[in-house]
Amino acid sequence: MLEVEGLSAWYGASHALQSVAFGVAEGEILCLLGRNGAGKTTTLKAIMGLMPRRAGSVRFRGEEVLQRPPEARFHLGLAYVPEERRIVPGLTVRENLRLGLIAARNRQDEARALDRIAETFPRLRERLDQQASTMSGGEQQMLAIARALMAEPRLLMLDEPSEGIMPVLVDEMFDLFARLRRDGTTLLLVEQNVELALNLADRAVVLDQGEVVHRAAAAELLADAEVQARYCAV
Amino acid sequence: MVDYPLDLLALQVFAGLALGAVYVLLALGLSLIFGMLGVVNFAHGALFALGAYVGVFLLGTGWNFWAALVAVPLAVGAAGLLVERFLVRPLYGRPVDDPLLLTFGLAYVVVEAIRIVFGKQPEPVETPELLAGAVFIGVGYFPLYRVFLIGVAALVVLALWLLLERTRWGLILRAGARDPTILRVLGVDVGRVWLLVFGLGTGLAGLAGWLAAPLQGAAPEMGVPVLAEAFVVTVVGGMGSLLGAVVAGLLVGVTYSMTSLLAPEMAKVSIFALMAVVLLLRPQGLFGRPGGLMA
Incomplete structure (x- = not known):
């Protein structure tokens, strides 16, 4: 559904993403983990077309969209719920x-x-x-x-949807995500709540300093305390 | 102090409202453009003059006042579309003074072009026959044309309100004034929205120019004082606030007209004094909120 390859992006002169690569398969939930400033939000913004300086390749449903404006990506079925x-x-x-x-x-x-x-x-x-x-x-x-x-939308990208929200609503929200997946919507989820995210997701990609440092099945990463401690500890 | 009969004062208030109607039309356009695009359009006065001259030109080719009333805003609005597309658009994302300087320079180009085509002498414009004469409005006789002016401004305000509050387009405009990025994420081509807003705002300036022409004739530099006054109106009302543009337009018109009766030499100064007082008490203007376009 989504293939990201060699994706780089810059804020002014600072290199925020360095050749990020991962794919999201139709019908799965992929979660993007990493510390604050690891490049998770920037990755979503670059996929949506909101980073003015970017390079590499973003293919969505078979179409190269890197140089296309956000509204064109929306019309292909890409949705984005920003952090704020x-x-x-x-x-x-x-x-x-x-x-x-x-x-x-x-x-x-x-x-x-x-x-x-x-x-x-x-x-x-x-x-x-x-x-x-x-x-x-x-x-x-x-x-x-x-x-x-x-x-x-075909693919829904969510940036830290559970941040600052009452636990009862968070549960409701994650139930909804599971239901969306069952109904055929693909999800790309950025979360700080690692345990919650890994319990829901199928696969996880870990970012650190703008680079992909780890890829794993969600269940596998859930059991991997070392990787979690190294890259996901707040 | 001389005693003024009440009916004279009341008539002067009406005169102020008629003057204010022109300010309202100009300030609405300025406010729309600023509220949505963040562009301070210094060419607004020149487009006001262009509106008057497009009307003069059409009259010369045999059109009547009413046909010109429809054609002028369309023509000036179309000119506005070209200005946004080819001159203003490349400057988005740059500091606010870049489009400001551009439109400032454009104003000179437009006024000079009018001088070259129509000459430096003002052109008189006759009041259309249907609107000549005076009408009794309860406190005395009042020029019918000025009543018409107030009516047109009221219609434009109503139409704009309906557009903003009742249509799909209006929802895009209200949301776009506050958060254009989220509109893009939701699939809206914001560039096209800005283009049309610029066309709408400049079209209103052209309409105001043609409506003002029977009052004062058409002169190449007629937009200069009017632009200053329209800026006073947008500042008093609150930059980007449409309600503010309406209330402040009428307030400034009445202030000007009352001081021209009571202390004529103070008339020009009075509206700037009004602006200073409003800014001291409410720096964001009467209805201004930072960064909001409001109906």
Whole structure:
């Protein structure tokens, strides 16, 4: 589904990613681990097309997208929920959800998509006409994920979705991820909560200082205390 | 101090609202462009003048005022599309003074081009027959054309509000003013949105120019004082706030018109004094919030 090869990216003159390579297979959950500053967020941004200086290759569903703008990647079925959630202030929950479909080819199905999302996210259903910025952090995170799912993406990239969220909501969220995988959505997950992420994911890729340092099946890495301590300890 | 009869004062308030209507149209365009694109458009006054001259040109070829009223904003808006696409767009991502200097220079080019084509002498523009004369508005007789001016501005404000609050496009605009990056992630071609916003804002400047022409005629440099006043309006209302543009436009118009009655030599200064007071009390302007486009 996604093949990343020799991906490099820069912030100004500093080399943030150095020839990163990994693939995500259709229907799996791949988690990207590593310390703060290891390059996880930058990797997602580069895949989405938000890094102005980048090199290498990003192939999504067979198409080379490295030089294409983020909106083109969206139309191929790539979705991205950034770390800061980016719920648009001043808009209601419903308006934020509508944004998820506003540019999609199937945007006339808005009512159906809203119904589907309201079913998946019962917490949002009662709050459709509430100002999105008045919701709790966890609910806003749910909204950001729901918005990304409006257009029924093929691959959903999530940047630290559990950060700063009540444990009960985190459980709910991870149940949702498992359900999404079952329904055929592929997930690329960046997480600080290593144990939680590895219990859910199929495979893991570990980054350190902008390079891939380890690849393993999730279960294998879960048992590998040494690698975890070396690259994932906060 | 001389005593002024109340009805005279009331009429002067109306005169101020009519003046304010022109400011509102200009400030709406400035605010839209600043709120969405972060560009301070110094060419806005020149495009105001261009609007008047496009109208003058069309009248000369046999069009009437009303046909020109439709064609002028379209023509100036189209010019705005070209300016965004070929001049402003390459400057996105650069410091804010780059597009500012560009539009500042563009203003000179446009005004000079008008001088070359139409000459330096102002062109008188007649009030359309249908709107000539005065109408009784309760406190006295008031020029019908100025009532029309207030009406057009009110219609534009209403249309813009409906666009922003009730349409898919408006949702894109409101979201884009706050977070263009998330719009791109959600598949919106933000470059195209900015292009159309620039066209819309400049089209409003052209409309204002043609509407102002029967009041003062068309002159190549007619946009210079008006631009300064329109900036006062956007600062008083809050940069990027559309509600602010409307309220402050009318407030500045009335302030100007009342001081021209009571102390004519203070009229120009009064609106800058108003701006200074507002900035001291509310540095972000009456309705300004950092980085927000609001209906």
